[in-house]
Amino acid sequence: MPAPLPPPVHCAYRHGMSPTVTHDDAARVNVLSSLNAYISRQLSPGVKLAFQRDVEPRLTPADTDLNDPKVRAGATVREKIAPNPVYQAWASLRRNTQEMNRQNARHIAIGQMDDLKARAAELGRNQEGLSLDPATPIPRYLELADNHLQPGGYHAEITPGDMTAAATYDIATFVTAMGSFSAKGDSGGRAVAAWMKWHFPDFRPKRILDIGAAHGNNTLPLAAAYPDAEVVALDAGAPMLRYGYARAQSMGFTNVKFVQQNAEDFDANLGTFDWIQSTMVFHETSTAGLRKIMARMFAALNPGGVTLNLEQPNFTAETPVYDRFLRNWDAWYNNEPFWVQLHEMDMPAELVRAGFAREKCFEGGVNPDIEPGHYPPWTAKLSRHDHEHAKPVTGKTGYNGEGWYLFGAWK
Numbered sequence: 001m002p003a004p005l006p007p008p009v010h011c012a013y014r015h016g017m018s019p020t021v022t023h024d025d026a027a028r029v030n031v032l033s034s035l036n037a038y039i040s041r042q043l044s045p046g047v048k049l050a051f052q053r054d055v056e057p058r059l060t061p062a063d064t065d066l067n068d069p070k071v072r073a074g075a076t077v078r079e080k081i082a083p084n085p086v087y088q089a090w091a092s093l094r095r096n097t098q099e100m101n102r103q104n105a106r107h108i109a110i111g112q113m114d115d116l117k118a119r120a121a122e123l124g125r126n127q128e129g130l131s132l133d134p135a136t137p138i139p140r141y142l143e144l145a146d147n148h149l150q151p152g153g154y155h156a157e158i159t160p161g162d163m164t165a166a167a168t169y170d171i172a173t174f175v176t177a178m179g180s181f182s183a184k185g186d187s188g189g190r191a192v193a194a195w196m197k198w199h200f201p202d203f204r205p206k207r208i209l210d211i212g213a214a215h216g217n218n219t220l221p222l223a224a225a226y227p228d229a230e231v232v233a234l235d236a237g238a239p240m241l242r243y244g245y246a247r248a249q250s251m252g253f254t255n256v257k258f259v260q261q262n263a264e265d266f267d268a269n270l271g272t273f274d275w276i277q278s279t280m281v282f283h284e285t286s287t288a289g290l291r292k293i294m295a296r297m298f299a300a301l302n303p304g305g306v307t308l309n310l311e312q313p314n315f316t317a318e319t320p321v322y323d324r325f326l327r328n329w330d331a332w333y334n335n336e337p338f339w340v341q342l343h344e345m346d347m348p349a350e351l352v353r354a355g356f357a358r359e360k361c362f363e364g365g366v367n368p369d370i371e372p373g374h375y376p377p378w379t380a381k382l383s384r385h386d387h388e389h390a391k392p393v394t395g396k397t398g399y400n401g402e403g404w405y406l407f408g409a410w411k
């Protein structure tokens, strides 16, 4: 069976801040994307086979006893499969592909540091929609490890005004997601906006806050869906916000502000909101951080307002030990340390702890919403995790374990 090919980098949407990708850059980016597809589609089934043949027959009842936190985390399978050569080849290739991807994107971005600054200065001339506070403390969980192996994380600044962290993230995420985050990297935001319009067509938020917005890739679909709303994109990382503001200007958005603050205790001067969104943020916080952010969300929501959060789905009692190992693999080898704890959390219970009423909490699911018209028909729909892109999410309410997990509450 031929390896499915992801969309090449020239199919990514080019906004006013997109780094220039030379012929050689594009070749590297495309090879890395294809390598990711090869690992996911061709090699990962081999790891499952290695597990079934080599590890599963040797598992004792204690190895599958979900009362043991180690078993629940998939760590027992990880230890037992570690000496297997098929697993070793797969794991080192997967880790190194991610290292190469992030280093390659960082190399492309750093080479254009001054050009990016010049473009941002031109695009964001009045700076009205950008509010940076250099005193913002970077939470420890963002500083401790470079998430998903991106050197310097979201906040590193090599020179004053640097925004190469965001340019790196923009290129590298296209590769990691193999294009499944859509040409503008906005498939989460598009899906969330469509979900809201479908379920609550009469909801008319006047103010929307997107926390952990990074460079606003998933914020802009909310601003597009609700053009009369004032939208605030909040993040701790200044490089993401500088780049995001200029990017949004280049795409013609006038209703989005970019604000640097810690989501755990953002300033009351930001006001209150009708909708507080987070998209793929909580898997990179900590339990204490998540709880503080949720409490702050509750406090900053207007009565009748809603919080909506998009994340990787959590484990259930039915999640097999092999899937637990595979889905927690990123915690150990892709610098996503909080995934283990997050996968075990009861999100509605966390919302209740933050102050929301149990009966006002809800769960649902969405698939990545890929904007049509950018990718050639021969490209494959790919993802690193089987449950993403699985079956179309059906049903008006509730979560069926497929696609991305949506949870939230009305106040």
Ligand SMILES: C[S@@+](CC[C@H](N)C(=O)[O-])C[C@H]1O[C@@H](n2cnc3c(N)ncnc32)[C@H](O)[C@@H]1O
Binding pocket: 139, 142, 154, 188, 211, 212, 213, 214, 215, 217, 218, 234, 235, 236, 237, 240, 261, 262, 263, 264, 278, 279, 280, 281, 284, 285, 289
């Ligand atoms: C995985 S990225 C997701 C970005 C974006 N929402 C998206 O959908 O692509 C997580 C973002 O959350 C931000 N973040 C995490 N914890 C934060 C906190 N306590 N305060 C502000 N931003 C935070 C990080 O800086 C990073 O930009």
